Amino acid sequence: MILTALNGTFLSMEKMKRTATCGSLRASDENKTIILNGWVHRNRDHGGIHFINLRDRYGETQIVVDEDVPAELAELAGSLKFEYCVAIEGVVRKRPDAMINPDMPTGEIEVSVKKIEVLNTCLTLPFMIEDETDSNETARLKYRYLDLRSKGMQERIILRSKVTHAARDFLQRTGFLEIETPTLIKSTPEGARDFLVPSRLHAGKFFALPQSPQLYKQLLMVSGFDKYFQVARCYRDEDARGDRQLEFTQVDLEMSFVSRDDVLTVTEGIMANVFKETMGVELQTPFERLSYDDAMNLYGSDKPDLRFEMAFQDFAPFVPGSDFSVFKSVLESDGVVKAMVVPGAAAAYSRKKITELEDTAKTYGARGLAWMKVTAEGLDGGVSKFFGDQADAIKSGLGANDGDLILLMAADWKTACTSLGAVRSRLGKDLDLIDESVFRFCWIVDFPLFEYNEDEQAWEPAHHMFSMPQDQYLDTFESDPGPVKGDLYDLVLNGYELASGSIRVHDPELQQKIFNVVGFPKEQAEERFGYLLESFRYGAPPHGGLAFGLDRLVMILAGKSSIKEVIPFPKNSAGMSPMDESPALVDEPQLNDLHLQVVMPEED
RNA sequence: GGAGGCGUAGCGAAGAUGGUUAUCGCGCCGGCCUGUCAAGCCGGAGAUCGCGGGUUCGAGACCCGUCGCUUCCGCCA
Numbered sequence: 272m273i274l275t276a277l278n279g280t281f282l283s284m285e286k287m288k289r290t291a292t293c294g295s296l297r298a299s300d301e302n303k304t305i306i307l308n309g310w311v312h313r314n315r316d317h318g319g320i321h322f323i324n325l326r327d328r329y330g331e332t333q334i335v336v337d338e339d340v341p342a343e344l345a346e347l348a349g350s351l352k353f354e355y356c357v358a359i360e361g362v363v364r365k366r367p368d369a370m371i372n373p374d375m376p377t378g379e380i381e382v383s384v385k386k387i388e389v390l391n392t393c394l395t396l397p398f399m400i401e402d403e404t405d406s407n408e409t410a411r412l413k414y415r416y417l418d419l420r421s422k423g424m425q426e427r428i429i430l431r432s433k434v435t436h437a438a439r440d441f442l443q444r445t446g447f448l449e450i451e452t453p454t455l456i457k458s459t460p461e462g463a464r465d466f467l468v469p470s471r472l473h474a475g476k477f478f479a480l481p482q483s484p485q486l487y488k489q490l491l492m493v494s495g496f497d498k499y500f501q502v503a504r505c506y507r508d509e510d511a512r513g514d515r516q517l518e519f520t521q522v523d524l525e526m527s528f529v530s531r532d533d534v535l536t537v538t539e540g541i542m543a544n545v546f547k548e549t550m551g552v553e554l555q556t557p558f559e560r561l562s563y564d565d566a567m568n569l570y571g572s573d574k575p576d577l578r579f580e581m582a583f584q585d586f587a588p589f590v591p592g593s594d595f596s597v598f599k600s601v602l603e604s605d606g607v608v609k610a611m612v613v614p615g616a617a618a619a620y621s622r623k624k625i626t627e628l629e630d631t632a633k634t635y636g637a638r639g640l641a642w643m644k645v646t647a648e649g650l651d652g653g654v655s656k657f658f659g660d661q662a663d664a665i666k667s668g669l670g671a672n673d674g675d676l677i678l679l680m681a682a683d684w685k686t687a688c689t690s691l692g693a694v695r696s697r698l699g700k701d702l703d704l705i706d707e708s709v710f711r712f713c714w715i716v717d718f719p720l721f722e723y724n725e726d727e728q729a730w731e732p733a734h735h736m737f738s739m740p741q742d743q744y745l746d747t748f749e750s751d752p753g754p755v756k757g758d759l760y761d762l763v764l765n766g767y768e769l770a771s772g773s774i775r776v777h778d779p780e781l782q783q784k785i786f787n788v789v790g791f792p793k794e795q796a797e798e799r800f801g802y803l804l805e806s807f808r809y810g811a812p813p814h815g816g817l818a819f820g821l822d823r824l825v826m827i828l829a830g831k832s833s834i835k836e837v838i839p840f841p842k843n844s845a846g847m848s849p850m851d852e853s854p855a856l857v858d859e860p861q862l863n864d865l866h867l868q869v870v871m872p873e874e875d
Numbered sequence: 876g877g878a879g880g881c882g883u884a885g886c887g888a889a890g891a892u893g894g895u896u897a898u899c900g901c902g903c904c905g906g907c908c909u910g911u912c913a914a915g916c917c918g919g920a921g922a923u924c925g926c927g928g929g930u931u932c933g934a935g936a937c938c939c940g941u942c943g944c945u946u947c948c949g950c951c952a
Contacts, residue, residue, distance in 0.1 A: 313911095313912070313913080313914090315910095315911050315912070315914050315915095316908085316914095317908060317910070317914075318907070318909065319909035319910095320909045320910060320911080321909090321911095322910075322911050324912070333911085333912065335910085335911095337909090338909060352903095353902085366910090367910080370910055370911080370912090372911095372912060374912085375912075378912085395885065395903060396885080396886085396902075397886070398885080398886050398887090398902090399887095399901070399902070401913090404887095405886085405887060405888095406886055406887075407882095407887090407945095408944075408945075409943085409944065410885090410886075462951080462952080463951050463952085464951090483952090507951065507952090508951095509950060509951045510949085510950060510951075512946090512947085512951085513946075513947095515951070634878080634947075634948055635948080636948095734952075735952090761952080768952065771952050818952090820952085843944080843945090844944080845943090845944080
């Protein structure tokens with residue numbers, strides 16, 4: 272291969288091809304003549320002696336330009352700027368004892384340079400290549416190829432590769448087949464908005480990009496590939512968040528002839544292997560299991576962070592003995608009153624700080640947040656005057672001690688749970704209750720199969736329409752959908768929903784009944800995924816599965832709060848790429864080919 | 876769609892209650908320097924303070940609007 276340098280000289284890579292990497296050399300390599308290829312990370316010219324830190328993805332090595340090198344070489348070394356791509360030939364030597372750098376894996380040695388070739392120069396950088404940049408995100412995304420050179424990004428992308436490999440390895444080893452499914456599919460009505468791809472060959476028709484391989488993996492079960500998995504790219508046209516992108520990656524799996532626990536066990540095996548191979552952490556399995564009802568009642572979330580306690584308690588028993596009409600009227604209208612004891616927080620939480628907690632609760636629909644402080648004498652502040660004569664009963668009933676803060680939430684069940692749950696999450700952070708080194712998994716099981724949509728006055732699938740009701744509801748789910756639990760499960764890690772799955776419906780008649788409950792017209796079902804329903808009539812096996820978010824998992828392992836930090840080329844929060852400026856307008860002829868006309872929204 | 880935060884040099888930041896040459900660090904350019912590893916020292920260039928309007932003798936700061944980014948709610952497994 273011949274590379275052309277900017278100055279017009281020709282450089283043959285053959286002659287300066289690396290014989291070692293920048294992370295590989297140790298004291299045992301002393302006296303070896305080696306060639307390194309990499310980027311100029313730092314350049315420290317002391318006049319007589321001169322140090323260059325050369326970097327590649329394996330590490331950094333200190334290059335020394337001694338005082339007695341030819342003037343030409345010294346001059347070339349002095350001209351090297353940040354991020355020049357260079358080849359360096361030199362001799363490995365031990366550093367003098369006092370100069371050993373214990374913070375660098377290669378800190379015992381340095382390379383005495385004999386020859387430098389500039390493979391490519393570099394413009395002045397838009398931001399410095401540092402371990403973790405604090406540059407703004409737009410600049411990082413615009414120059415993503417530079418951002419990706421940083422140690423932090425390199426480590427995370429490498430971690431991601433290892434995580435994928437560990438998951439794949441476990442699944443292959445336990446008999447799963449990796450099978451690809453199409454990314455140009457038919458639009459389905461359930462879930463998020465689809466990305467559409469217009470068809471050139473068929474005017475007016477569209478493919479959709481898959482939100483997940485859901486239907487195809489079920490069809491693979493019908494085909495007899497009883498253990499399937501795929502590292503699948505998924506697409507959802509929804510607003511971005513820190514842990515969401517328009518396109519993301521799932522490790523998707525499905526199994527035949529299984530019950531719920533089989534799927535959970537396989538998933539625990541994947542996680543155990545991933546954590547062992549990438550973090551050196553031995554996970555305790557099986558993971559804790561919590562019903563959806565318990566998770567909501569105790570922690571106010573279907574993805575509770577169990578790294579700290581502060582579970583909710585029922586405060587309703589203390590309401591009838593008081594004159595607090597707010598709580599009473601909530602109970603009379605079938606609401607709940609929940610209490611959360613915040614240990615030792617009474618002194619630290621002024622009225623102002625409690626108001627901030629109340630604001631958190633209000634963003635989740637709460638009307639307010641009541642509170643009292645526990646003192647040696649009884650209860651103090653907030654709503655304590657209504658409950659003073661029950662002070663002892665409340666203290667012992669809630670297990671509250673001197674100096675604790677009691678927070679009370681009265682609302683309909685779901686609002687009370689979620690808003691107090693938001694307050695709990697916030698307190699977990701504010702009070703520094705979370706041990707960041709802990710990975711706390713739990714399964715949330717027994718989700719409701721249906722949710723009532725007040726606006727639409729109709730039942731909706733809580734997850735999707737292909738999940739199985741639990742056996743004990745098979746006779747009643749049509750007449751009374753509310754209490755029905757499904758064989759659905761979520762895997763939660765440190766407050767993040769990591770995986771989600773279910774045992775599927777494989778019986779066409781049962782599937783039709785579920786469509787009926789959620790008011791999904793038969794004709795529309797036939798139109799949208801009749802092929803799946805039909806496949807069920809050809810000996811479809813019982814099956815179930817799950818998918819976990821790879822981006823989210825790697826994000827948690829990397830200790831980050833945004834999946835952008837573990838995706839090589841993510842979109843920004845507006846769903847655009849500052850680097851290639853996508854999405855972009857296309858030419859008229861392209862639109863014509865696709866039989867499309869663009870109607871721009873009206874400007875107000 | 877809604878709420879909050881931010882926008883000052885290539886990058887990161889400072890700029891009490893408005894006051895005249897807008898500050899600091901990194902980077903950039905030039906010079907010095909024999910052991911650094913975020914090297915150090917000296918000098919220099921670089922900013923219509925996101926944009927538009929307003930209040931004022933005077934606006935980076937205050938007000939209104941607008942755009943961009945960002946976090947959260949909605950939405951989304």
